[in-house]
Each structure stands twice: as C-alpha cells, then as structure tokens.
Amino acid sequence: MRNPFRRPLKQALTAIGVAMLAVSVNACADELIVSAAASLTNAFKAMGAAYEQQHPGTKVLLNFGASDVLMQQIVKGAPADVYASADQKAMDKAVSEKVVDAATRRDFAANALVLIVPKDSPFMPASLAELAQPGVKRVAYCDPASVPIGRYAKGALEAAGQWDAVNAKSVLAGDVRQSLDYVARGEVDAGFVFATDAAIMPDRVKVAMTVPTQTPVTYPLALVEGSRHAADAKGFIAYVLSPEGQAVLAKYGFKPAGTAH
Known part of the structure; x- marks a missing residue:
C-alpha cells in the first residue's frame, strides 16, 4: 500500500521550480537571491533583514527547501546568487556540477x-x-x-x-x-x-x-557561478561569516562551524 506521506523528489522539484520561477519573474537588478536549506529558515530571515538594513539598496530574496532540490534547480537554470546547504555532500554536488564558485566555499555553522x-x-x-x-x-x-x-x-x-x-x-x-x-x-x-x-x-x-552522526553536521555556503550580483553575494557571505552574522546564527541555536563533531 502506498504511503500517503511520501513526497517524491519529482514533486519537490516541481514545487521548488514554481517558486523559483516566481522569484525569477519578480527579481529586480538590486535583488539578491539566496537559496538555503530549510533548517536555516528562521536564522536566514533574520540575517536577510539585518543585511538589508546595512545595505539599503539591496533586497534579499530567500528561497528555502531541501538542499539537493535547491541545487538541482540551480543546475536547471533557476536564478540564485548564494547557495547554502545543510551538509557537505550537497555542496560537493554543486561544485561537481560547476554551479558554484568553489573558491568562495566556506563552512559557516554547525548543528546536531x-x-x-x-x-x-x-x-x-x-x-x-x-x-x-x-x-x-x-x-x-x-x-x-x-x-x-x-x-x-x-x-x-x-x-x-x-x-x-x-x-x-x-x-x-x-x-x-x-x-x-x-x-x-x-x-x-x-x-x-x-x-x-x-x-x-x-x-x-x-x-x-x-x-551521534557519522559525519559532523556542518553547513557550507558559496557564490553561485554566473551570479549577476556577485559583489552583493560576496558581501552577504562575508556578513554570514562575520561576528555579527555568527551572533544571529547563535541566537537560533546554531554552533560555530569549527565546533562540529
């Protein structure tokens, strides 16, 4: 008997695709699109608001979902400037697909x-x-x-x-x-x-x-290749890694990346 709770990856991809299409239609030149793991929702909403206050000319558009699904949407051409995943494997896939700039990859948080x-x-x-x-x-x-x-x-x-x-x-x-x-x-x-x-x-x-996990629960983020807002994207990444950004993450229960075990 089919489990009614199961949600196929295809459905998830379709749902995220519709959401990202809406983002694409509404995005303006000064809008920074951040695709991030669902577990980052509350912390990144606060992060985005704080970043906007410091950069009045920039609007941060946040797109949350399963890390692999978001990565596949970027592979398929969905607009994004920053990608933040909830494990290293998802980011490894993004690097292998050449959709992120590997040189900008940084671990920014840990979880349990x-x-x-x-x-x-x-x-x-x-x-x-x-x-x-x-x-x-x-x-x-x-x-x-x-x-x-x-x-x-x-x-x-x-x-x-x-x-x-x-x-x-x-x-x-x-x-x-x-x-x-x-x-x-x-x-x-x-x-x-x-x-x-x-x-x-x-x-x-x-x-x-x-x-206990077999691998540490760490979160990496990186600049998306071909970003039309590379300067702002790098600025957002720097903010996440800054003491102020780390304080926002800590407020929502995240640990510094170096403390994962």
Missing part, C-alpha cells in the same frame, strides 16, 4: 541531529534500538537520496544496526520542517530533525535524544 517525539507522548526513547519496538508504527525523516538530514539519519541508524527496522516504518518528508510538522501534529511516533528545528516548537515537540 536529534530524535523528537510529540510533546504529550509517553514514548521517550533513550536509544535508536527502541524505534524497532512493535508499538512504534511511524518514524519521520527525510529521503537520504535528496535531503541532508535524511543522510545523517540513515548513517546513524545504520551505525546502530537499526536501518532496516526503522526504514520499514518510514514516513518520508520533503524537508526537515515537514518532518518537524509530522511530529508536532502527532502523525508519527517520532522523527529526526536538527536541534535548531526542534527548538522552534518547544510547546509541540520534545527532544528524546541527541543522535
């Missing part, structure tokens, strides 16, 4: 993978093995083939020897915020999100455990 449950749930797993219990029916996470947090979750589950058991209960989300929503609405027993995502809904979800 957490397992969350609905706020009122009596289920509080202390290990990933507990997700294999018969009483656990649905576990939300993102597709490892197209979303960084899905790759982090799969790696952790494989290391714990629980991938096959949990994968059989999977409810695939299009991006990390959708995974968060599934848990917040009580539609699943548990879900994998980033620590910063869990923190925005403390009244709806609770963190059961911080999950």
Whole structure:
C-alpha cells in the first residue's frame, strides 16, 4: 500500500521550480537571491533583514527547501546568487556540477541531529534500538537520496544496526520542517530533525535524544557561478561569516562551524 506521506523528489522539484520561477519573474537588478536549506529558515530571515538594513539598496530574496532540490534547480537554470546547504555532500554536488564558485566555499555553522517525539507522548526513547519496538508504527525523516538530514539519519541508524527496522516504518518528508510538522501534529511516533528545528516548537515537540552522526553536521555556503550580483553575494557571505552574522546564527541555536563533531 502506498504511503500517503511520501513526497517524491519529482514533486519537490516541481514545487521548488514554481517558486523559483516566481522569484525569477519578480527579481529586480538590486535583488539578491539566496537559496538555503530549510533548517536555516528562521536564522536566514533574520540575517536577510539585518543585511538589508546595512545595505539599503539591496533586497534579499530567500528561497528555502531541501538542499539537493535547491541545487538541482540551480543546475536547471533557476536564478540564485548564494547557495547554502545543510551538509557537505550537497555542496560537493554543486561544485561537481560547476554551479558554484568553489573558491568562495566556506563552512559557516554547525548543528546536531536529534530524535523528537510529540510533546504529550509517553514514548521517550533513550536509544535508536527502541524505534524497532512493535508499538512504534511511524518514524519521520527525510529521503537520504535528496535531503541532508535524511543522510545523517540513515548513517546513524545504520551505525546502530537499526536501518532496516526503522526504514520499514518510514514516513518520508520533503524537508526537515515537514518532518518537524509530522511530529508536532502527532502523525508519527517520532522523527529526526536538527536541534535548531526542534527548538522552534518547544510547546509541540520534545527532544528524546541527541543522535551521534557519522559525519559532523556542518553547513557550507558559496557564490553561485554566473551570479549577476556577485559583489552583493560576496558581501552577504562575508556578513554570514562575520561576528555579527555568527551572533544571529547563535541566537537560533546554531554552533560555530569549527565546533562540529
């Protein structure tokens, strides 16, 4: 039976494509387009507003979604000036596709993978093995083939020897915020999100455990090749890396890139 929660990559690409077409139509000469991982939504909205205050002639247009989906849209010609992903593999793909300037690539933040449950749930797993219990029916996470947090979750589950058991209960989300929503609405027993995502809904979800990852959860960003606003794009990247930009990220729970482990 087809899982009604599953969101194929093709649908995600189409949705992002429509959004980016709208961005393309509305973009003006002084508008900087930043395509960023969904987990950066709150922090980058604040970052964009702060950058605009310091640069009155620039409007920052933000486009959020799954890192791989955004990268594929840039490959297909969607307008963007800065690309920020939630893992190194997505950025590696962007470099290999030659859609970003590798010389401008910088790590700017770190995060942690957490397992969350609905706020009122009596289920509080202390290990990933507990997700294999018969009483656990649905576990939300993102597709490892197209979303960084899905790759982090799969790696952790494989290391714990629980991938096959949990994968059989999977409810695939299009991006990390959708995974968060599934848990917040009580539609699943548990879900994998980033620590910063869990923190925005403390009244709806609770963190059961911080999950060790096989690779550090780090965020890189880079200038998009062919950007028509390269100077502004480099300025935005510099702002993100500046003490002021790092303070904005810290406010939303992100750690400095060098602290990832």
